[in-house]
Amino acid sequence: xxxxxxxARLTDEQRExxxxxxxxxxxxxxxxxxxxxxxxxxxxxxxTRQLGELGFLGMLIPEEYEGLGLEMLTYLYVLEEIAWGDxxxxxxxxxxxxxxxxxxxxxxxxxQKERWLKPMARGEILGAFSLSEADAGSDAxxxxxxxxxxxxxxxxxxxxxxxxxxxxxxxxxxxxxxxEPGSRNGSKGIGAFLVPTDTDGYIPGKKERxxxxxxxxxxxxxxxxxxxxxxxxIGEPGLGFKxxxxxxxxxxxxxxxxxxxxxxxxxxxxxxxxxQRVQFGRPISEFQGIQFKLADMATRLEASRGLLYRAALAxxxxxxxxxxxxxxxxxxxxxxxxxxxxxAVQVFGGYGYSxxxxxxxxxxxxxxxxxxxxxSEIHRMxxxxxxxxxxxxx
Amino acid sequence: MRRTEGMIVxxxxxxxxxxxxxxxxxxxxxxxxxxxxxxKFVMNPYDEFALEEALRLKEASGQGSVTAITVGPEEARExxxxxxxxxxxxxxxxxAEAAADGLVVARALADEIAAREYDLVLCGxxxxxxxxxxxxxxxxxxxxxxxxxxxxxxxxxxxxAKAKREIEGGHEVVEFDLPGxxxxxxxxxxxxxxxxxxxxxxxxxxxxxxxxxxxxxxLELVGLTPPPARPEPQIVGEGPDAVPELVRLLREEAKVx
Ligand SMILES: Cc1cc2nc3c(=O)[nH]c(=O)nc-3n(C[C@H](O)[C@H](O)[C@H](O)COP(=O)(O)OP(=O)(O)OC[C@H]3O[C@@H](n4cnc5c(N)ncnc54)[C@H](O)[C@@H]3O)c2cc1C
Numbered sequence: 001x002x003x004x005x006x007x008a009r010l011t012d013e014q015r016e017x018x019x020x021x022x023x024x025x026x027x028x029x030x031x032x033x034x035x036x037x038x039x040x041x042x043x044x045x046x047x048t049r050q051l052g053e054l055g056f057l058g059m060l061i062p063e064e065y066e067g068l069g070l071e072m073l074t075y076l077y078v079l080e081e082i083a084w085g086d087x088x089x090x091x092x093x094x095x096x097x098x099x100x101x102x103x104x105x106x107x108x109x110x111x112q113k114e115r116w117l118k119p120m121a122r123g124e125i126l127g128a129f130s131l132s133e134a135d136a137g138s139d140a141x142x143x144x145x146x147x148x149x150x151x152x153x154x155x156x157x158x159x160x161x162x163x164x165x166x167x168x169x170x171x172x173x174x175x176x177x178x179x180e181p182g183s184r185n186g187s188k189g190i191g192a193f194l195v196p197t198d199t200d201g202y203i204p205g206k207k208e209r210x211x212x213x214x215x216x217x218x219x220x221x222x223x224x225x226x227x228x229x230x231x232x233x234i235g236e237p238g239l240g241f242k243x244x245x246x247x248x249x250x251x252x253x254x255x256x257x258x259x260x261x262x263x264x265x266x267x268x269x270x271x272x273x274x275x276q277r278v279q280f281g282r283p284i285s286e287f288q289g290i291q292f293k294l295a296d297m298a299t300r301l302e303a304s305r306g307l308l309y310r311a312a313l314a315x316x317x318x319x320x321x322x323x324x325x326x327x328x329x330x331x332x333x334x335x336x337x338x339x340x341x342x343x344a345v346q347v348f349g350g351y352g353y354s355x356x357x358x359x360x361x362x363x364x365x366x367x368x369x370x371x372x373x374x375x376s377e378i379h380r381m382x383x384x385x386x387x388x389x390x391x392x393x394x
Numbered sequence: 395m396r397r398t399e400g401m402i403v404x405x406x407x408x409x410x411x412x413x414x415x416x417x418x419x420x421x422x423x424x425x426x427x428x429x430x431x432x433x434k435f436v437m438n439p440y441d442e443f444a445l446e447e448a449l450r451l452k453e454a455s456g457q458g459s460v461t462a463i464t465v466g467p468e469e470a471r472e473x474x475x476x477x478x479x480x481x482x483x484x485x486x487x488x489x490a491e492a493a494a495d496g497l498v499v500a501r502a503l504a505d506e507i508a509a510r511e512y513d514l515v516l517c518g519x520x521x522x523x524x525x526x527x528x529x530x531x532x533x534x535x536x537x538x539x540x541x542x543x544x545x546x547x548x549x550x551x552x553x554x555a556k557a558k559r560e561i562e563g564g565h566e567v568v569e570f571d572l573p574g575x576x577x578x579x580x581x582x583x584x585x586x587x588x589x590x591x592x593x594x595x596x597x598x599x600x601x602x603x604x605x606x607x608x609x610x611x612x613l614e615l616v617g618l619t620p621p622p623a624r625p626e627p628q629i630v631g632e633g634p635d636a637v638p639e640l641v642r643l644l645r646e647e648a649k650v651x
Contacts, residue, residue, distance in 0.1 A: 015472075016476065017590060020590070055589045
């Protein structure tokens with residue numbers, strides 16, 4: 001195995017799955033990643049559909065709902081490989097697998113699971129997640145999008161922001177206020193709705209132009225008198241925010257894996273480049289200054305992997321400290337990825353700054369992992385809070 | 395294009411575990427074998443075409459079976475598992491030390507195949523490690539059945555196979571009664587990736603193993619040499635003025651024109 005993962009402890013099945021992911025990333029994702037980055041005004045849903053056909057969109061869904069029922073750790077190994085191939089594709093996989101599907105699984109009714117979860121497990125329906133708004137990011141409970149009771153169902157109005165796959169997904173898990181405008185209830189006044197993107201009144205905007213992750217479709221969405229039947233609400237109308245935070249705890253692990261995959265790609269390119277680039281009559285890989293960079297990149301990367309796998313085990317075992325660990329894993333992996341990709345650009349020199357070479361894209365792609373699914377600052381807040389909460393508990 | 399009308403095709407696919415074409419190959423200290431350390435092994439790519447074709451024949455008729463057989467070391471079990479994950483119904487590992495002589499491998503395969511019921515044996519046209527291109531034809535000879543090599547298109551209809559083969563400068567179409575042997579060439583199909591469901595289902599599929607003693611090889615490997623290092627690239631000049639010299643070098647030195 002090129003990369004360590006859990007080394008010899010992989011089961012045959014995990015090894016096969018990992019090899020498939022690696023082959024798929026190498027043959028199907030990496031070759032088109034630069035072009036998808038360049039064509040930022042268009043979006044190619046092909047790679048994500050392919051992921052669905054192979055079963056990668058049903059990894060965490062139990063077999064009874066037609067998924068594969070795999071544990072978090074295997075899923076993270078795979079996600080890292082996919083991100084190694086193209087981080088823009090990895091984010092689709094991460095959002096679908098950890099946010100809408102997990103929320104449906106935990107809080108959906110049997111009818112909802114039958115109707116939506118099963119086709120999501122089969123990869124026929126792509127799911128998205130929409131919490132953020134223009135004026136509600138880190139302070140996500142400040143959202144203002146409103147659902148008003150309308151007969152049996154709900155009528156939605158407002159504007160969402162930053163929805164990954166907001167135009168091309170089939171179903172969006174959307175957090176919307178359900179409390180009355182006159183009597184606001186903070187984070188307890190938000191419901192989680194399943195919004196099919198072909199519903200009248202669902203209006204996605206143009207693909208945002210971003211620093212990185214340009215192959216991924218990020219859009220704002222306007223909701224205009226959008227009507228949903230009662231079967232579109234998940235669980236209790238006042239618990240949507242709680243469900244969202246719960247899902248994001250698992251989602252974070254996915255973003256950490258994405259960050260590690262990006263950094264690993266940067267390390268691969270850098271190792272090869274340093275061997276080929278000759279200055280002062282020698283490959284630059286023979287200079288200790290470059291060797292130390294490579295060693296530090298590899299070491300930090302491996303350390304973030306270790307922390308991520310620790311957090312994944314805690315997640316699978318439902319340990320009390322899983323929240324703290326998942327924030328730590330995400331914080332550490334994303335900051336490591338930004339650091340590693342920055343070193344990569346440095347080792348490539350001027351060519352690292354050129355769009356002809358892949359490392360500037362990896363640098364741009366890495367940056368977003370410090371921002372979405374909780375900024376680094378927010379994760380530091382969570383970790384510090386958990387430190388005090390857990391004191392004296394064991 | 396493939397059609398199977400009123401025909402249940404029981405296919406046997408011969409597969410080989412080979413080093414990944416992207417692996418860096420080093421020769422062991424004894425000069426007689428590859429150094430396997432750090433080398434990733436995969437299913438021989440031509441065998442993937444063979445397996446894919448067998449799977450499609452089965453899917454097209456909704457009936458039949460696909461058995462994957464390999465002669466190889468313990469580790470070749472992984473290759474069989476990949477075949478099961480892609481969709482083969484059964485795997486058979488004939489455990490044996492590596493052999494450089496295609497004849498002894500063909501013998502082991504033919505013995506196993508002869509003891510089974512089958513309509514079609516599919517192989518890759520060659521293995522990308524040894525490049526001998528011997529096994530399919532030898533197996534056919536030993537089984538006493540027809541053999542079509544370098545096949546890029548296959549149809550099976552009512553006990554008859556029609557195969558389009560690549561020949562120098564064109565194609566040839568041959569027809570033969572089943573059972574028979576087909577050696578697959580690139581272009582026959584686009585092999586699928588195994589799905590995750592396939593990988594998980596593979597665990598529950600039968601995979602039998604037995605030790606086989608290969609017959610005495612008639613061909614002895616006496617040495618391996620790496621290809622010569624590539625010469626340094628040469629810049630002949632720049633712009634149109636350099637063209638005549640470039641053409642001369644390509645013609646006289648590289649001898650490619
Ligand atoms: C490419 C991309 C895809 C996205 N996809 C999705 C998606 O699919 N669904 C979705 O719902 N959202 C998505 N987002 C939104 C993302 O989750 C938010 O951008 C993120 O939560 C940060 O919110 P914000 O941008 O409003 O920043 P702000 O919250 O305005 O933060 C600005 C700065 O202030 C800091 N800050 C804020 N509060 C504090 C505090 N209390 N203490 C210290 N520092 C603080 C932040 O850390 C940050 O540095 C996506 C974003 C991007 C860029």
